[in-house]
Amino acid sequence: MKILVIEDEKPAANLLIKLIKKHFGEVEIIGNFDTITKTIQWLRENSAPTLIFCDIQLADGLSFEIFEEVKLSTPIIFTTAFDQYAIKAFQVNAIDYLLKPIDPAEFSRAVDKYKTNQIKSTIELEILKELLSPKKNTFKSRFLVRFGEKIQSVPIEEISFFFSEERVTFLQTQAGKKYVLDSTLEQTEAQVNPAEYFRINRKYLCRMEAIDGIFAFSNSRLKVTLKNSTDSDILISREKVSDFKQWLDQ
Known part of the structure; x- marks a missing residue:
């Protein structure tokens, strides 16, 4: 038996x-990759292993890419630090996940499940990605601002830059109008598309067209x-110069 x-x-x-050796006895362990x-x-140059233990987040990306490039029927037990509720959702598909830090009792349960042939041999990658990949950000399209007693909504397309002054955050429009925001500059930065706005320093968050x-x-x-x-x-x-130049050159 070969375990990757x-x-x-x-x-x-x-x-x-250590846990594999305890539960499988005489076994050939390949890796760690x-x-x-x-x-x-390795998978392209060698015969498929009997079982794979695989982390989801690796040094160079999500491990789903491996199984898109190399088609396998090998059962896989994932290890991951992702939210346990997403993991439990996948147990209905009979593919098992071990939440980090790995609990020996949970490891034993997963191995028993494998040994009784309850794990499917195919991986539904699209469903995996949907539940376990980071969610796409939804950015604001308008900002609610105050102007004296008046409250109005300013479309994101009209905003040249945001800036902080004496602990107050402002937005400034292309027409040169300045409005007070209730959020901090850090909060505002998380609400706008980074492809359109860049935090050039502690005080300014600007749109490319405003430069x-x-x-x-x-x-x-x-x-x-x-x-x-x-x-x-x-x-x-x-x-920040390198990131700024890359942003300008996208």
Whole structure:
């Protein structure tokens, strides 16, 4: 019997191997493999193992990619730190999951399930992805703002940038109008599409179209001017320059 271990956390891998030896006795343990790339290469060059223990989140991505590239009928027991309710939903499909940190009693239950042939030999990858992959973000399309006693809604397309001043967050429109927001700049950053807005420093979160000029500055930093802004000292730190250029070049 050959058991393949795919796990990028060394302590978790060591525990898995220890439990496998305890429950299977004389067994050939292959691995530990810690990346998608290494695993795919091994599976393509060798005969399929009898059983696979596989972490979902590996060093180079989600392990689902392995089973999209290499078609297997081998039973798989996943190990994962994902929410236990999503995991329980998959037990109806007779594919088992071990929640990290691995409980020896749960490991024993999973092995018993495998040995009594209750695990399906096929993996429903699309359902796996839907339940276990991170959910797509839903970004705001409008912001509710205050202007004196008046409250109005500003479409995201009209907002040039957001900025913080004396612990108050503002948004500024393309027309140069400034409004107070109830949220912090950090909260606002999480609500807008990062493909459209970039946090250039602690004070500013701006739209690409709002940038009027970009200039080289000392210590490998950049200086930015924004349309309808009187702030002439907007700097991008050296640590953010690479990400900023990548954002501009997307």
